[in-house]
Each structure stands twice: as structure tokens, then as C-alpha cells.
Amino acid sequence: MKEKNIFALIHSMDQITNHLIIQWNKMFKENLGISHILVLGHLKENGKSRPSDIARALGVTPPTLTHLSEKLVQKKLATRLVDEDDRRIIYLEITEKGIDIVKEAHEEGKTIRKNLFEKLTDEERQQLLSIYEKLNNSI
Template identity: 60%
Template sequence: MEEQTLFELVHNMDNFTKQMIMQWNRTFSEDLGISHVLVLAHLKQNGKSRPSDLAKILGLTPPTLSYLSEKLVEKKLAVRMVNESDRRINYLGITDKGDEVLQRASLEGQKLRTNLFEKLTEEERVQLANLYKKLSIIQHNENSHLE
């Protein structure tokens, strides 16, 4: 692949992602960013987690995760918990309200993507689905080698 074409592909992909996030931020009226939702999604899927583990898994710095956690706790979307056997260990867990907000955020994201993908032809959607599937397999294989 020519270097210019690869640059354009990466540039267009970044622009697309940035535009989708900005559009989601405009339509989702919870005063939360996508990073807050990613934290909630991880807590929903994996249960309570130590903040240091969350930061590492989500690729965030500990101060960033601390900031995100503070807002989630303040809005009662997450709670801090202490390990009873070792009180030095803290966890973050999702609340029922956090679960509801996460569901609404997911629905809003689905609506945005559906609206966008409906503008493609059936053939373009099939091509895009196949490309994403292939990229997911490649990414999975590369991550498997890192473990």
C-alpha cells in the first residue's frame, strides 16, 4: 500500500471516529464523555474493579481514571467499595443508575450508527462488515501474540 494511501486511510478513520464521538456527545444529554461510558461498560461487564486495573485495561492514566471516577461517584453512577479483608484495597462498582445511563448511552450510539449505515448501499454494508470482521481477526491475532 502506498504511504500516501495509508496516511489517508488512517486520517479518514480518525476523522470519522472523532465526528461520531462529537455527534454522540451532542445527542447524549448526561454531561458525560465517552470515557465515562467506557468505565461504566467495563464495570457492567466485569463487575467491581480496582481503579489501577481499570486504568491499565482502558489505557488511561491513573489521574485520568481518578477524575472520571470522581464524576461517576458524584453522579451516583458508580460507588467506591473497600475490600473488607484488606481495607487498603478499594474498588469501583456500577450502580443501578449507572446501568440505566449505560443502557441509554448504548442505545444512542446504536441509533447514530444505524442512521449512518442506512445511508450506505447493501453492498457497501456487506463490504464494510467484512472489512471490520477481517480487521478484528487481525487485531485479535496480534493481541494474542502479546500475551
């Protein structure tokens, strides 16, 4: 019974995540996926970074990161920089336009989550917050 409940919980969490992604994709009109936004978010938080470091941090393969970064550079949301000391090293850096896109994506995401969580009572939201804090503290 216990294992069945865990799988039901995981399935429900996946359903909500998938719903949020679908809603976000419908709302966000920039022709970018969540993975692109995650790369831009990493660059915004960490500054210029080597693609291999970004791939490792986000848990994607280097070829996937290359594919994502191509579109970001093409759309002028990120630029490639060559290391001045070692020209073999390439960095990605977010542009001002990229920063604006991250902010816009964050706002759209907040709206979607707010609409979802408004369906819960104050007590349910507090319980959910306590659960997520407990889970976050355990990892």
C-alpha cells in the same frame, strides 16, 4: 503511493470517529463524556474492579481514571467499596443508575451509527463488515 493511501485511510477513519463522538455528545444529555461511559461499561461487564485494573484495561493513566471516577461517584453512577480483607484496596462498582446510563448511551450510539451506515448500500455495508471482521481477526 501505498503509504499515502494508508495515511488517507487513517485520516478518513479518524474523521468519522470524531464526527460520531461530536454527534453522540450533542445527543447524550447526561453531562458525561465517552470516557465516563467506557468506565461504566467496564464495570457493567466485569463487576467491581480496582481503579488500576480499569485504567490498564482502558488504556488511561491512573490519575485520569481517578478524575473520571470522581464524577461517576458524585453522580451516583458508581460507588467505592473497601476490600473487607485489606482496607487499603478500593473497588469501584456500578450502580443501577449507572447501568441505566450505559444502556441509554448504547442506544444513542446505535442510533447515530445506524444513521451513518444507512448512507451505504447493502453491498457496501457487507464489504465494510468483511473488512472489519478481517481486521478484528488479525488483532
